[in-house]
Amino acid sequence: xxxxxxSTCDSCDGPTERACLSCASPLILQGTKCVGRCDDxxxxxxxxxxxxxxxxxxxxCVAKMNCTECVSELQLQNGECHTTCATGxxxxxxxxxxxxxxxxxxxxxxxxxxxxCPDSWLLLNxxxxxxxxxxxxxxxxxxxxxxxxxxNCPECKLQQDKRxxxxxALLLSAxxxxxxxxxxxxxxxxxxxxxxxxxxxxxxxxxxLVLQVRYLISSLYSRYNYCKSNVFxxxx
Numbered sequence: 001x002x003x004x005x006x007s008t009c010d011s012c013d014g015p016t017e018r019a020c021l022s023c024a025s026p027l028i029l030q031g032t033k034c035v036g037r038c039d040d041x042x043x044x045x046x047x048x049x050x051x052x053x054x055x056x057x058x059x060x061c062v063a064k065m066n067c068t069e070c071v072s073e074l075q076l077q078n079g080e081c082h083t084t085c086a087t088g089x090x091x092x093x094x095x096x097x098x099x100x101x102x103x104x105x106x107x108x109x110x111x112x113x114x115x116x117c118p119d120s121w122l123l124l125n126x127x128x129x130x131x132x133x134x135x136x137x138x139x140x141x142x143x144x145x146x147x148x149x150x151x152n153c154p155e156c157k158l159q160q161d162k163r164x165x166x167x168x169a170l171l172l173s174a175x176x177x178x179x180x181x182x183x184x185x186x187x188x189x190x191x192x193x194x195x196x197x198x199x200x201x202x203x204x205x206x207x208x209l210v211l212q213v214r215y216l217i218s219s220l221y222s223r224y225n226y227c228k229s230n231v232f233x234x235x236x
Contacts, residue, residue: 008034023049057081070094102128117142 005012008027009020023034030038030051038044038051043061045052054061058081060069070081077085077096085096090106090113099106102121103114110126117128123142124132132143137153146153 010034025049055081104128 003015006015006017006020008017008023010022010024012019012021018031018033020029020032020034023029027034027036028038028044028049028051029035030042035051040060041054041058042051043054043063052064054067055064057071057074058067058069059071061067066079067076067081068079070076074081074083074094075085075091075096076094077089082096085091087105088099088103089096090099090108091097092108097109100109100111100114102111102117104116104118104121106113106115112126114123114126114128117123121128121130122132122138123129124136129143132138135146135150135153136143137146138144
């Protein structure tokens with residue numbers, strides 16, 4: 001005996017709304033149920049008027065291989081969900097977005113948010129540059145500031161190579177106030193401590209010498225008095 005399908009079903013193998021085999025337009029078949037729109041983690045396969053499941057890494061999608069949102073802790077990049085963003089992309093609220101064109105890796109979209117640069121490019125204050133500006137030199141860490149005494153050091157590679165003194169820097173370093181700015185605090189304190197120790201030693205030496213002199217003078221004075229008291233003076 002034939003029985004009526006549920007009102008949402010076009011064909012079915014049972015009387016309930018979850019026993020549909022096909023749906024009456026404009027409903028869409030999702031599993032065995034006819035729905036007005038596909039749930040999250042499903043997409044509408046328009047050719048077959050059915051809802052197909054997304055990949056397990058997708059929270060939402062518009063096609064089997066085209067995610068629009070990822071499950072927790074995954075990052076969306078070009079319709080795919082990854083644990084981390086690929087080189088040249090940064091993570092922003094679950095999305096992998098393109099870095100600025102001069103960055104190899106970055107922390108944000110700006111030109112000054114680069115973390116690494118492409119080969120032969122140099123990092124300076126978050127920016128990737130083809131060469132270092134004036135008063136900077138190339139290093140494995142990018143563009144580094146020249147020594148304060150340098151006018152320019154484009155070819156310097158080692159710290160000692162940067163110390164190219166010019167007349168202006170020499171005059172600057174000769175000024176007492178300016179030169180104090182470059183004194184190592186630790187060396188300065190150590191020097192003061194050494195000077196203080198030397199002063200104490202010299203003071204003890206001076207005191208010792210003063211006491212020795214006083215003792216010598218006292219000793220000579222005693223001998224003089226002794227000799228004076230024992231001098232024989234003949235009586236006439």
